[in-house]
Amino acid sequence: MSFWVLTDKGPAHLVTDHERPIFFVSTEQQPLACKTLQKSSIQFQCKPLKLNTFHHEPVTAFYFQTLDSFYRAQNQLKHNKITVYESDICLHDRFLMERFVRGGMMFTGNPIQKQGYTRYTDVHIKPAEYTPSLNVLSLDIECSSKGELYSIGLSGMASDVVLMIGSPNAQDQSDNDWIKWVDNEKALLETLVTAVEKRDPDIIIGWNVINFDFRLLLKRAEVHGLRLHLGRSRRPCSWRHRVGDTSQGFITIPGRMVIDGIDALKAATYQFESFSLDFVAQHLLGKGKATEDIDNRMATIAHDFLHNKVKLAKYNLEDCRLVEEIFSHTRLLDYLRLRSQMTGLELDRMGGSVAAFTNLYLPQLHRAGYIAPNLPEDGGLASPGGYVMNSRPGLYRNVLVLDFKSLYPSIIRTFKVDPMGLIEGLKKPDDGIPGFLGAHFSRTQHFLPDIITSLWCTLPSH
Incomplete structure (x- = not known):
């Protein structure tokens, strides 16, 4: 299990082998549970604890050496009608919450200096108050209606650039040194990796940046047989779909976080008639996107890529800067940082009200001698909401x-x-x-x- 953190001395990669996956079974069902797992050749250890269910039944903890055996055990026990408790708590979440770590932490470990960061092994942690200074990079892509990449804009960290496919004319080359020209799409992706590594951001922001920009970047990289090594120490990105919704997903970039402006604004309870970048920028900043025709911008982008690449580059970079300004104006990162310190939610965790409750409540529940109950299959008994009076239609x-x-x-x-x-x-x-x-x-x-x-x-x- 590993964590990436920021310290006064730069980024650190924390590795610990102490934590084991765990769930609970009522002590009454322990013999049957053990027999079921042994029959399935699943390795485990069990230990009775001084904890009870909400029905005042004592429980036994089942520990596993691997996540694979942990998940297989769950499935086998549930298949045999044996109730399993707290099996939905992620290993890293449990590790942090049981130590009351929310946002900041103090740690000890054995340091190993790596290029650009320090790796610590045999790590032990405890809660602490710490507010890091974050290096933020704004990213935006431009592409064809078929998803072929044209350019990638990067702004922030005092180094704005647009990576553009094509070659400049003499005037373009002399007046626009903020444009870096590349030969083709494959070179564009490779140059992006180099540009991110050079800037070394902690957070990458954008507008629909996860489910559009990064999703498309990974698809185009796959077309060219590439892996996007955008993580620290050039570790590769990875993508996973949201359960039950393949149109939405999550991007993991080791050592960095990606925060989408739309999701962050919604998490901070902002509401707009439209969450398009132009609409939100006009509402918050009094200015919008650098195009004359918002409704037909795809046609304009395609035209400019063929006939006016410098104009397209300016449009691309302006989108990056608008996102930066929206984050600054609304202090979104300050909000997410405070939320993390209050609830233990990661900066890039959107929604998560149930997870926030679990982080705060579960450790205290355990120390009071109880484990959490499972949600009833039918959802349980619903409590009444607020009283709504019948209306009297009319004009008042x-x-x-x-x-x-x-x-x-x-x-x-x-x-x-x-x-x-x-x-x-x-x-x-x-x-x-x-x-x-x-x-x-x-x-x-x-x-x-x-x-x-x-x-x-x-x-x-x-």
Whole structure:
């Protein structure tokens, strides 16, 4: 298991072999679970723990040496109707959350100096407050309607450039040294690798940069039999599809992060009629893309690639700079950094409200003697939402709108609504706080109300 981190002395690659994949099984089902795994020749170790399910059943932990055996074991046990708990927690997530590491960390290990970074083995970590200075590169590509690459723009880190297929005329060459000319698409991709390695960014930003720009870059690299070695120490990129949706995916660049401007704005609760770069830039910055005809820009791009490559290069670079300015104007990276410090979510993790809750809640639940329950197959009992009055259709001269700020968090804090608090409250219902459908929440044994209070105090007042 490895992590890339930033330190005052530059990037570091942390490697640890201490953590093993783990899930839990009720101790009552342990003999059957062991027999099932042994029959399938799956190597494991098990150990009874002083932890219980929400049904007050003691549990046994099952440990594995490899992720392959961990996943195979899950499948075998579930196939044999043996309930497995917390099997959906990723190994690296568990490693960080159980040590209360959110954003910053302190670590020890054996250093090995590499080109451009330091590798540490036998790593041990603990939480710490640390805010690094990030090197950010903005990337944008231009291509044909068939996905053939024309150019790649890079801005930021005081070194703006456009990589352009073709050759300059005499005037283009003398006046536009910010354009680097290459012979063909393969050379364009190879030059991109060199340009990224030279600049060595921590974060690459863009507009739909993951599911368009990088996805297309990887496809075109595959056409030419190349791997894009854009990671630190020239490690290759990798792509994986989102489960159940092959039109969306994730890019992994070892030692770097890719953050999409659209996803980041949505995560920060920005809303626009359109999330096109031109619309958002006009709304936030008062200026837009460098083209006269937004609706027919593909035709314009194709024309300029054939007849006015310098104009296309300026358009390409302006898109990179617009994204930079949007990130700066909205302080998106500051927001993502604060969110990471508060919840433990990675900077490039979009959405993730369930993961944030898990990061904050699960370690405390374990220390209180419980493991997390599984989500019921039918979704479980739904609690009622807010009361919606029937409307009286008509035209009204005066309308009063009442919007209650943070209503549900306030209810949770007031009535001590909490998963473990419900289990503890039902033990002594006479001392608990009454809830929905016979629920009783403990007045003293709970975590969620305190987590919400802590997050509330950390958020900016505006």
